[in-house]
Amino acid sequence: MTVQREMYTRNQEALRLAELIRESGTVVALTGAGISVPSGIADFRTPGTGLWANVDPMEVAHIDVFRRDPKRFWEFYGDRFQSLEGKQPNRAHEILAELEREGLLAAVITQNIDRLHARAGSRELIEVHGTIGHSSCLRCRERFELDEVRRRQRADGFGVPRCDCGQPLKPDVVLFGELLPEDALERAHELAATADLMLCIGSSLEVYPVAQLPEITLACGGQIAILTQGYTRLDSQAAVKLSGDIVDELEAVATALVAA
Numbered sequence: 319m320t321v322q323r324e325m326y327t328r329n330q331e332a333l334r335l336a337e338l339i340r341e342s343g344t345v346v347a348l349t350g351a352g353i354s355v356p357s358g359i360a361d362f363r364t365p366g367t368g369l370w371a372n373v374d375p376m377e378v379a380h381i382d383v384f385r386r387d388p389k390r391f392w393e394f395y396g397d398r399f400q401s402l403e404g405k406q407p408n409r410a411h412e413i414l415a416e417l418e419r420e421g422l423l424a425a426v427i428t429q430n431i432d433r434l435h436a437r438a439g440s441r442e443l444i445e446v447h448g449t450i451g452h453s454s455c456l457r458c459r460e461r462f463e464l465d466e467v468r469r470r471q472r473a474d475g476f477g478v479p480r481c482d483c484g485q486p487l488k489p490d491v492v493l494f495g496e497l498l499p500e501d502a503l504e505r506a507h508e509l510a511a512t513a514d515l516m517l518c519i520g521s522s523l524e525v526y527p528v529a530q531l532p533e534i535t536l537a538c539g540g541q542i543a544i545l546t547q548g549y550t551r552l553d554s555q556a557a558v559k560l561s562g563d564i565v566d567e568l569e570a571v572a573t574a575l576v577a578a
């Protein structure tokens with residue numbers, strides 16, 4: 319009985335969100351680590367999990383280490399790349415790409431660097447923490463795609479992928495000690511300010527700048543919906559809060575949208 323009741327409540331909330339998406343002019347999604355967990359990517363802030371268990375990322379994934387000791391940096395980062403390379407987008411990524419194709423979603427802003435939104439087919443995508451999809455030379459600004467970066471890394475005696483000019487390549491992700499990419503940030507702010515509805519998915523809304531964006535939407539008169547397991551400090555201001563499994567919840571919303 320309790321389970322049925324829960325299912326009923328969940329469906330009601332999913333229906334409400336589907337309605338809200340239909341009624342809203344501009345809908346923007348904001349995603350965090352939680353959307354990639356069903357793809358087998360552990361949230362690195364979860365203590366004791368994954369690659370970050372035995373290393374302090376603040377120490378290794380730092381721009382100073384990259385500049386001072388690229389070999390050490392790439393020893394660590396190469397493993398990180400490798401662990402992400404084989405991962406596939408899940409249904410939640412796919413549903414967001416479908417909503418965009420159907421004209422129901424204007425853009426996805428993500429703090430994830432795993433490029434799974436891009437691989438699922440999202441077109442208007444703002445990766446505020448960058449992406450592992452390419453690396454660049456800080457001297458001549460030449461950019462190399464992931465496959466080529468991996469090839470160069472394997473070919474180098476020290477395991478450091480290098481530009482044709484000889485400089486070590488840097489992944490185009492925001493390292494500790496680096497500023498966020500200005501143009502991506504500006505675009506994210508713009509989208510947050512013009513969104514009638516922001517879908518906050520799989521984020522605890524604690525990490526800057528993702529934490530700030532829904533507040534901008536609210537301040538500009540828009541609404542927010544939260545699909546995240548666990549509490550966030552904006553729950554009380556959300557028009558809808560869905561706390562179940564992200565894939566199940568989004569699937570329910572997508573089904574309700576098709577039925578509408």
Ligand code: ZN
Nearest residue numbers: 455458481483
């Ligand atoms: Zn170069």
